[in-house]
Structure formats: C-alpha cells, structure tokens
Amino acid sequence: MSDSTRDQLITAAASLLDSGGQEAVTLRAVAQRVGVSHNAPYRHFRDRAALLAAVAQRDFVWMRGAFGAALSGGPDAAASLRTAAAALIDYAHSHRARYRLLFSDRGLMPEPELSAAAFACFEAFAAIVARAQGEGALPPVETVRLTGLIYAAVHGAIDLELGGRGGGKKGLGSVEATVGLLLELLGRR
Amino acid sequence: MSDSTRDQLITAAASLLDSGGQEAVTLRAVAQRVGVSHNAPYRHFRDRAALLAAVAQRDFVWMRGAFGAALSGGPDAAASLRTAAAALIDYAHSHRARYRLLFSDRGLMPEPELSAAAFACFEAFAAIVARAQGEGALPPVETVRLTGLIYAAVHGAIDLELGGRGGGKKGLGSVEATVGLLLELLGRR
DNA sequence: ACCTGAACACCGTTCAAGT
DNA sequence: ACCTGAACACCGTTCAAGT
Numbered sequence: 001m002s003d004s005t006r007d008q009l010i011t012a013a014a015s016l017l018d019s020g021g022q023e024a025v026t027l028r029a030v031a032q033r034v035g036v037s038h039n040a041p042y043r044h045f046r047d048r049a050a051l052l053a054a055v056a057q058r059d060f061v062w063m064r065g066a067f068g069a070a071l072s073g074g075p076d077a078a079a080s081l082r083t084a085a086a087a088l089i090d091y092a093h094s095h096r097a098r099y100r101l102l103f104s105d106r107g108l109m110p111e112p113e114l115s116a117a118a119f120a121c122f123e124a125f126a127a128i129v130a131r132a133q134g135e136g137a138l139p140p141v142e143t144v145r146l147t148g149l150i151y152a153a154v155h156g157a158i159d160l161e162l163g164g165r166g167g168g169k170k171g172l173g174s175v176e177a178t179v180g181l182l183l184e185l186l187g188r189r
Numbered sequence: 190m191s192d193s194t195r196d197q198l199i200t201a202a203a204s205l206l207d208s209g210g211q212e213a214v215t216l217r218a219v220a221q222r223v224g225v226s227h228n229a230p231y232r233h234f235r236d237r238a239a240l241l242a243a244v245a246q247r248d249f250v251w252m253r254g255a256f257g258a259a260l261s262g263g264p265d266a267a268a269s270l271r272t273a274a275a276a277l278i279d280y281a282h283s284h285r286a287r288y289r290l291l292f293s294d295r296g297l298m299p300e301p302e303l304s305a306a307a308f309a310c311f312e313a314f315a316a317i318v319a320r321a322q323g324e325g326a327l328p329p330v331e332t333v334r335l336t337g338l339i340y341a342a343v344h345g346a347i348d349l350e351l352g353g354r355g356g357g358k359k360g361l362g363s364v365e366a367t368v369g370l371l372l373e374l375l376g377r378r
Numbered sequence: 379a380c381c382t383g384a385a386c387a388c389c390g391t392t393c394a395a396g397t
Numbered sequence: 398a399c400c401t402g403a404a405c406a407c408c409g410t411t412c413a414a415g416t
Contacts, residue, residue: 028407103352
C-alpha cells in the first residue's frame with residue numbers, strides 16, 4: 001500500500017524543507033516530486049500555507065512524543081529535562097527550516113489543529129518542568145511561567161544560532177552550553 | 190537637502206516592513222515609493238537581500254545607542270538592564286518584521302558590516318550585564334555566557350510571541366513577565 | 379473525488395540603451 | 398554615475414475541463 005497523495009505531498013514538502021529551506025518548497029517542486037501536476041496540491045490543501053501547516057502538525061506530534069518519552073525515561077526529572085532540551089536541539093540542527101516552521105513562522109497558527117498540537121507539545125514539556133520542581137531541581141514558582149521561561153531561552157538560543165547570530169566571534173558557546181548554564185543557575189538555591 | 194536615493198530606498202523598505210511585513214518589501218514597491226523605476230535599486234544595492242541588510246544595519250546602530258543610553262542613564266545596573274530589555278521589547282512590538290530581520294533572518298549575516306553592527310549591539314548589552322554582575326545583581330559566571338543566556342531568553346520570548354506561539358491559551362504571561370522572572374531568579378543568591 | 383493544461387498577475391534579476 | 402523599458406524565468410493561484 002502506498003501513501004495517499006496527501007501524505008506524499010506532506011512528505012515531499014518536509015524533504016524539500018530539509019534540503020533547500022522554505023524557499024525551496026514551491027508547490028510546483030512538491031508536486032513534481034510526487035508526480036502530479038503543479039496544481040494538484042490544491043485538491044488536498046487550501047494553499048501553500050496549509051501544506052506547510054500539515055508538515056508542522058506532523059512534527060509537533062512527534063515532538064510531543066519525544067517529550068513524553070523523556071519524562072518517563074529518565075532517572076530523575078532533571079535528567080528528563082536535559083533529554084527533552086537535547087531532543088529539541090537535535091531536531092533543530094537536523095531540520096533547520098522545519099524547526100523554524102514550527103516555532104517561528106507567523107501566519108501558520110490560525111489553523112486550529114496546529115495550535116492544538118503546538119499546545120500539547122508545550123504541555124508535555126511543562127509536565128517535565130513540574131516534576132523537576134517537585135524534586136527540588138527547579139525553583140517553586142508558578143509552573144507555566146517557569147516553563148515559558150525555559151522554553152523561551154531554549155528557543156532563543158536555537159533561533160539565534162540558526163540565524164547566524166550566535167556564531168564564533170560573539171564568544172558565546174553552543175546552544176547546549178547556554179541551556180546548561182540556565183539549568184545550572186536555576187538549580188542553585 | 191533631500192536624502193540620497195540610497196537613503197530613500199532604505200527608508201521606504203523600512204516603512205514597508207512596518208506596514209506589510211517582509212513579503213510587502215518588493216523591489217518594485219520600494220522603487221515606486223521613491224519614485225524611480227522598478228530596477229533602479231540595483232544601482233545602489235546588489236540585490237534585495239543587500240537592501241534589507243542596509244535596513245538592519247541602520248537599526249542595529251540605533252539599538253546599540255539605546256543600550257548605551259540605558260547603561261549610562263540608570264540609577265544602577267539592574268535598572269539599566271531592565272531598561273535595555275524594555276527597549277528591545279518595545280522595538281519588537283513597534284517593528285515586528287524589522288525585529289525579525291535583525292535577529293532571526295538567515296542569509297543576511299554574510300554582509301561583514303552588518304555582522305560588525307550586530308556584534309557591537311551585543312557588546313553594548315554585555316557591558317550592562319557586566320556592570321550588573323559587579324554590583325552583585327547577577328551571578329558571577331563568565332560574562333559572555335551569561336549575556337548570551339539573557340539575550341537568548343529575551344529573544345526567545347519575543348520571537349515566540351511574534352510567531353503567535355506565546356498567546357493566551359498557553360497561559361504564559363507577557364514577554365515582560367518572562368524576562369522579569371528570569372532576572373528575578375538570577376538575582377536570588 | 380481527483381487530476382490536468384492554460385492562463386493571470388506578480389516577482390527578482392538581467393541587459394541593452396539612454397542622459 | 399545613475400536611470401529606464403523590455404524581457405526572462407519563476408511563483409501562487411484560479412478556472413474550465415476532463416476521468
């Protein structure tokens with residue numbers, strides 16, 4: 001059984017994002033990869049943005065699963081937190097354009113299903129933070145706010161690097177080092 | 190004395206960024222605002238990216254000045270730090286597309302002058318962090334790394350909000366609140 | 379229900395000229 | 398040195414048909 005045309009279009013778009021970035025994802029190139037005419041995608045997606053949203057949707061679900069696995073897999077919540085952050089960083093490095101599609105792209109969020117998937121992903125991360133707070137590895141402030149802070153810091157470090165703003169001459173270390181510093185400083189009490 | 194055509198093109202591009210975002214900045218629209226033919230910009234900029242880089246360059250210089258003013262204007266370094274962060278947040282809210290151009294856009298940084306301006310801006314921010322450390326308001330870790338962390342967190346909070354990822358349902362507060370929480374937690378020792 | 383081919387309006391960029 | 402008009406290759410999107 002082969003995938004449906006719709007699934008093939010999503011897969012082709014994701015692959016083009018990886019190999020050539022956002023600008024490489026033209027509906028014509030996507031259609032060509034699947035072997036359909038250049039406007040066949042309009043039978044499955046409202047427009048280009050909706051196709052990209054479908055790619056993001058799929059990845060948000062995967063990411064949520066990775067966070068869930070991190071929570072149940074570590075020896076303690078602090079380790080789970082580091083595992084989750086590492087998963088996010090690895091994903092960003094392996095799929096630069098897709099990372100930005102999920103976490104930076106404006107004009108994608110109106111899709112309600114996508115917002116829900118993004119929210120579920122955030123909640124899975126928050127569950128790890130909550131447990132780490134319970135274990136005393138993070139300060140006992142309101143969990144949502146603390147999660148928002150850590151999420152923002154990790155995202156910011158990744159995004160600056162992807163945009164070429166973190167590079168060598170500024171002297172700031174890797175994304176991993178920045179996140180490590182944050183967790184270390186938050187852990188001291 | 191009117192501005193040079195080059196300056197007028199930069200101003201027109203910045204204005205279009207504010208009113209319609211990146212996609213509104215077509216060389217044709219820019220040229221039309223200035224009253225020249227649609228390809229006159231090529232006499233002043235290598236291509237569209239170079240024009241956008243010139244906009245970013247101008248704003249990086251302004252931002253560096255704002256950081257410098259924050260450093261010399263506050264009663265103490267902690268206040269200067271909050272002023273600098275507030276300036277960044279205000280700029281992001283007032284010029285959404287321009288903020289992303291400066292801090293997220295890939296494929297802009299190759300321009301060496303722009304990299305230098307971005308670096309100078311970061312250094313001005315680092316000077317504030319260093320003084321805050323000297324006053325005991327921030328932990329005594331390596332200044333570059335701490336600056337990178339704070340920069341990343343502020344940027345991440347802003348970028349998530351600009352991308353629609355910070356919004357209401359997640360329950361995380363405003364960018365100001367997130368940054369405030371970070372500085373509060375870093376200040377406890 | 380799904381797909382195709384032609385067409386439209388729009389871009390960035392290049393080029394041969396013009397002053 | 399700076400600007401113009403025509404042209405090229407490329408897009409997203411729409412539409413009238415086809416099976």
